[in-house]
Amino acid sequence: MSEVKEKAALAAANAPQLAWLTSEQKNHALLAAADALITGTEEILKANQEDLERGRQNGTSASMLDRLALTSERIKGMAEGLRQIAGLQDPVGEVLETLDRPNGLHIIKKRVPIGVIGIIYEARPNVTVDAAGLCLKTGNAVLLRGGSAALSSNIQIAELFHAALESAGLPKDVLQLVHDSDRSSVDEMLKLNGLLDVIIPRGGSSLIQHVVQNASVPVIETGAGICHTYLDASADLEMALSIAVNAKAQRPSVCNSMETLLIHQHFAGKYMDQVGEAFKTAGVELRGCERTRQLLPEAKAVTEQDFATEYNDYILNVKIVDDLQQAMDHIAKFSTKHSECIVTENEEHSARFLNEVDAATVYHNASTRFTDGFEFGFGAEIGISTQKLHARGPMGLPALTSTKYMVKGSGQIRG
Amino acid sequence: MSEVKEKAALAAANAPQLAWLTSEQKNHALLAAADALITGTEEILKANQEDLERGRQNGTSASMLDRLALTSERIKGMAEGLRQIAGLQDPVGEVLETLDRPNGLHIIKKRVPIGVIGIIYEARPNVTVDAAGLCLKTGNAVLLRGGSAALSSNIQIAELFHAALESAGLPKDVLQLVHDSDRSSVDEMLKLNGLLDVIIPRGGSSLIQHVVQNASVPVIETGAGICHTYLDASADLEMALSIAVNAKAQRPSVCNSMETLLIHQHFAGKYMDQVGEAFKTAGVELRGCERTRQLLPEAKAVTEQDFATEYNDYILNVKIVDDLQQAMDHIAKFSTKHSECIVTENEEHSARFLNEVDAATVYHNASTRFTDGFEFGFGAEIGISTQKLHARGPMGLPALTSTKYMVKGSGQIRG
Incomplete structure (x- = not known):
C-alpha cells in the first residue's frame, strides 16, 4: 500500500474516536500543541533551516523563501493561533433542527464532524499548524500534504503535534502528514473516495485548478479572486x-x-x-x-x-x-x-x-x-470558498462540519 | 459548440433572471406547468408510446419499460407533485444570519439560488417533471439529461413546461433538455465548470459512480443504500x-x-x-x-x-x-x-x-x-444525499440553495 493510502486509512480508522470528544478534551490538546510549538521552537527553526538551505540550492525565488522562512516570532504567532482556536465555540453537537412527526417520530438534526479532511497546500509551514488546529477543534481527522520545499519543517511540526495529542490522551493517528514529495501522491489523494470525505486545496490558482479538475473526492474550491x-x-x-x-x-x-x-x-x-x-x-x-x-x-x-x-x-x-x-x-x-x-x-x-x-x-x-474570517468575527478560517455548495465565502468552524439525522421511534413502520 | 455546452450556456445566461423572482411568480409558473401537463396528457402519452415502442424493439426489460411507461393517472400524479411544490415554503431570500461588526459593518447572510443545476438521470419521465419543478421553485436554471429511452416523452414534457414558463412571463431558457443521447454528452456535462454549479445524478449506482468518478463540476452524491x-x-x-x-x-x-x-x-x-x-x-x-x-x-x-x-x-x-x-x-x-x-x-x-x-x-x-423527504415533512425531495458536504440525508428545498454575504458599510477600509 502506498504511503498516502496507508496514512489516509489510519486517519479514517481513528476519526471516530475524535468525533465524540468533549470540547474540553479538544481544547486541552490544542493548548498542549501550542505549548509544544513554543518549547520546540529550536527544533522547528533547525528543520526550517534545512528547508531554506535546500531551497537556496534549488534556486527557489526570494518570495517563496520568505513564505517558507520561520522565525521565533512567527512560531509564537502560530502557537497564538492555536490558542485562539481553542477559545472559539465548538460547533460539533449543536442541534440545528428538531422535528416531531404526526406518527410520533422525533427527528433531531445535529452537527457532526465531517470525518477525514485532506488538505493540499504549498510550502507554508503555518498552514500545517492552522489546518491541524482547525480540524482538531471540529473533531476531524486530517491528512496533510504540504509543498515538498517545507517538508523538514512540517515533519518537525507534526512530531510536536503528535506528542501533544498523546499527552492529551488522544490518538496521534488522527493527524497524518504525507512525506512523499512526488506529485503523484497528490493525484492519489484526489481519488481516495471512501477514505477522505473532502479535500480543501490552499494555494495558488494552478494548484486549486489541478485539484478541482482531477479530484473524485468532493472538493471545496477556495481562493481565486478577480x-x-x-x-x-x-x-x-x-x-x-x-x-x-x-x-x-x-x-x-x-x-x-x-x-x-x-x-x-x-x-x-x-x-x-x-x-x-x-x-x-x-x-x-x-x-x-x-x-x-x-x-x-x-x-x-x-x-x-x-x-x-x-x-x-x-x-x-x-x-x-x-x-x-x-x-x-x-x-x-x-x-x-x-x-x-x-x-x-x-x-x-x-x-x-x-x-x-x-x-x-x-x-x-x-x-x-x-472578506476574511477574522474580519467577519469567525476567528481562524480554513479558506474562503468561491464555490456555491456547502460553504460560500469565509469558512468558519461550522464549514468543517456535516450533519446527521437522529430518529427516535417506538416501533414505527412505514405503511 | 456542442448541444450540451450551448444549452448550458443558455441556462447560465438566463439564470440571473430567475434568481430574483418573487415566490408568487415562481408558484404561478409551477401551477401553469401542472395545468399544461393535464391538458397535454394526450400528447405526452403519444410520445411515451414512441419511447415504449422503441424500447420493445430494442429488447428493453419489462421492469425498465414499467418505469418508462406513463398513464393518465401517472401524469395526474406528476401534475399534483408540481402543485405540492408550489405549496412549499420558498427558501430563497431567507436571512440566515446578521452580524454587526465593531467597525460598523453590517453583514447579512442570505439564501440565494445555486445558479445552474445539472441533473443526470435514467429513463424515468417523472424525474423530468420533479427536477424541473424543484429547480424552478428554488430559482435555479436546470440542464436535464435523461436516459435516451425516454427522450420522446421528455421532449414533450419540456415543451409543455416551456409554454407554461412563457405564459407566466418567465424566460423558457432556464429549463434546458439535452437531446443528444450519446454517452459523450454526459461526460461533457461533467466538465462544464463555470456553466454548471452542481450536478446531481439520480439513478442506479453505476450511473452515480460514473458521475462521482469523472465530474470536475461539484457533485451531490445520492442514493446508494446498504x-x-x-x-x-x-x-x-x-x-x-x-x-x-x-x-x-x-x-x-x-x-x-x-x-x-x-x-x-x-x-x-x-x-x-x-x-x-x-x-x-x-x-x-x-x-x-x-x-x-x-x-x-x-x-x-x-x-x-x-x-x-x-x-x-x-x-x-x-x-x-x-x-x-x-x-x-x-x-x-x-x-x-x-x-x-x-x-x-x-x-x-x-x-x-x-x-x-x-x-x-x-x-x-x-x-x-x-428516510424520505415526505416522511421528514420536507415535501418533495431531489434525492437523498449520502455524502457529507452541503446536504446529508433527504434533501428538501434548502439543499437546492446557496448563500451570499451582503455587507453594508459607510466607507470602511482595512487598516
Whole structure:
C-alpha cells in the first residue's frame, strides 16, 4: 500500500474516536500543541533551516523563501493561533433542527464532524499548524500534504503535534502528514473516495485548478479572486478613493484585493484626475480602456486578457462604463464570484448591486479586503470558498462540519 | 459548440433572471406547468408510446419499460407533485444570519439560488417533471439529461413546461433538455465548470459512480443504500420483527430498505425461529452466517461480497453478533452511510448507536424506510444525499440553495 493510502486509512480508522470528544478534551490538546510549538521552537527553526538551505540550492525565488522562512516570532504567532482556536465555540453537537412527526417520530438534526479532511497546500509551514488546529477543534481527522520545499519543517511540526495529542490522551493517528514529495501522491489523494470525505486545496490558482479538475473526492474550491470595485455616478469622492485604493493597495497579494476598477462615466468626467493621482501615490500601475486613456494618457492599454487576470500585484485595470448595468455585465463576465463592491449614495443602485451580483460577498461602501474570517468575527478560517455548495465565502468552524439525522421511534413502520 | 455546452450556456445566461423572482411568480409558473401537463396528457402519452415502442424493439426489460411507461393517472400524479411544490415554503431570500461588526459593518447572510443545476438521470419521465419543478421553485436554471429511452416523452414534457414558463412571463431558457443521447454528452456535462454549479445524478449506482468518478463540476452524491438493522439483546420481539420485516420487505427496490440484519446472540438464542418464520412469510430469501445457519439451516451461506451488495430485492443477509460493538464494527465496514437502525430497550445502547454510527440517518426503534423527504415533512425531495458536504440525508428545498454575504458599510477600509 502506498504511503498516502496507508496514512489516509489510519486517519479514517481513528476519526471516530475524535468525533465524540468533549470540547474540553479538544481544547486541552490544542493548548498542549501550542505549548509544544513554543518549547520546540529550536527544533522547528533547525528543520526550517534545512528547508531554506535546500531551497537556496534549488534556486527557489526570494518570495517563496520568505513564505517558507520561520522565525521565533512567527512560531509564537502560530502557537497564538492555536490558542485562539481553542477559545472559539465548538460547533460539533449543536442541534440545528428538531422535528416531531404526526406518527410520533422525533427527528433531531445535529452537527457532526465531517470525518477525514485532506488538505493540499504549498510550502507554508503555518498552514500545517492552522489546518491541524482547525480540524482538531471540529473533531476531524486530517491528512496533510504540504509543498515538498517545507517538508523538514512540517515533519518537525507534526512530531510536536503528535506528542501533544498523546499527552492529551488522544490518538496521534488522527493527524497524518504525507512525506512523499512526488506529485503523484497528490493525484492519489484526489481519488481516495471512501477514505477522505473532502479535500480543501490552499494555494495558488494552478494548484486549486489541478485539484478541482482531477479530484473524485468532493472538493471545496477556495481562493481565486478577480474582484471589482464600481464607483457609481453618485459616489462620494473621498470615500470612493479611500475604498478603491485600500482594495487595491493595502495588500495586493491576497485574494480579496481588487483587480479592476469600474467607473461611471459621470464620476470619471468629474474626478478622473484625482483617481489617477491617488493610485500614482499608492504606487499602482494603471491599465485603462480607451475612455480612461483619453483622461489619463499615462495608463497603458488594457486587454481582455488583463480583465481575466488576478495580478496579486500593484497593477490595476480601469474601465469607464455608461451605467450600473454595464458595470454589472462586466462583473458577470470576469468575476470569480469572490468579492464585489459598489460605492454609491444611491440606495436603489446599491440594492440592485447587492441582490443581482453573483458573488460570495457583495459590498456597499466598504473595501473588498474585509472578506476574511477574522474580519467577519469567525476567528481562524480554513479558506474562503468561491464555490456555491456547502460553504460560500469565509469558512468558519461550522464549514468543517456535516450533519446527521437522529430518529427516535417506538416501533414505527412505514405503511 | 456542442448541444450540451450551448444549452448550458443558455441556462447560465438566463439564470440571473430567475434568481430574483418573487415566490408568487415562481408558484404561478409551477401551477401553469401542472395545468399544461393535464391538458397535454394526450400528447405526452403519444410520445411515451414512441419511447415504449422503441424500447420493445430494442429488447428493453419489462421492469425498465414499467418505469418508462406513463398513464393518465401517472401524469395526474406528476401534475399534483408540481402543485405540492408550489405549496412549499420558498427558501430563497431567507436571512440566515446578521452580524454587526465593531467597525460598523453590517453583514447579512442570505439564501440565494445555486445558479445552474445539472441533473443526470435514467429513463424515468417523472424525474423530468420533479427536477424541473424543484429547480424552478428554488430559482435555479436546470440542464436535464435523461436516459435516451425516454427522450420522446421528455421532449414533450419540456415543451409543455416551456409554454407554461412563457405564459407566466418567465424566460423558457432556464429549463434546458439535452437531446443528444450519446454517452459523450454526459461526460461533457461533467466538465462544464463555470456553466454548471452542481450536478446531481439520480439513478442506479453505476450511473452515480460514473458521475462521482469523472465530474470536475461539484457533485451531490445520492442514493446508494446498504442499510442495516441491529436487533439488540433487549429488543422487544414483536417490535423487532415488525421493524425488520418492514425495513426489508415493504418496498425492497428502494435505497432505504435493509440489506443486512444483525442479531445479538442472546436475542437469536431465544427468537431465531420467529425471525426465520417472519421473513419466510414475507417471501424473503435469507443468507446467513455460520451461527445463523445452525439455527436456521434453510438459509444459504452468506459471503463477504453479499454483505457489500445492495440487493434491492427480496434477499436478506443475516449475521449473529456477540454484542453492540461487533454490530457497529460490521456497519462501519459495509455501510454506505445512508440509514442504520438499532432496535433495543436499552437506552445506553441506543445512545451509543445514534452517536457513534456514521450515517446520514440513524434510527432507534423505527424502520429505515422513513428516510424520505415526505416522511421528514420536507415535501418533495431531489434525492437523498449520502455524502457529507452541503446536504446529508433527504434533501428538501434548502439543499437546492446557496448563500451570499451582503455587507453594508459607510466607507470602511482595512487598516
